[in-house]
Amino acid sequence: MVLLTMRHDHYQKLLIYYWSGTGNSYRVATWIGTFAEKNGVDTGVFSIDENKPGNDIPGGNNRLMGLVFPTHGFTAPWHIMKFVGRLPRGNSSDH
DSSP states (O other), rough: GGGGGOOOTOOOEEEEOOOSSSSSSHHHHHHHHHHHTTTTTTEEETTTTTTTTSSSSSSTTTEEEEOOOOOBBTBBBBHHHHHTSSSSSOOOGGG
């Protein structure tokens, strides 16, 4: 897990997007958010049903975005696939 090795001097902002039918993925997303906050990272936890990607995803090398979701038939649920498809394209030369 990335957060277990996260150095607070490297990442300044973490955005966690989750989708949960039962509440389990929400719980995991908030656990990760709490861990990051305790390590000095400004963190936000958002439902993908209530947010549009690109509007609040900042760029920069000190930013990290995570997705938390259950698997359905060994793959991501359709809600996640649509969300990822709408994410802004990054520039790999920025990393």
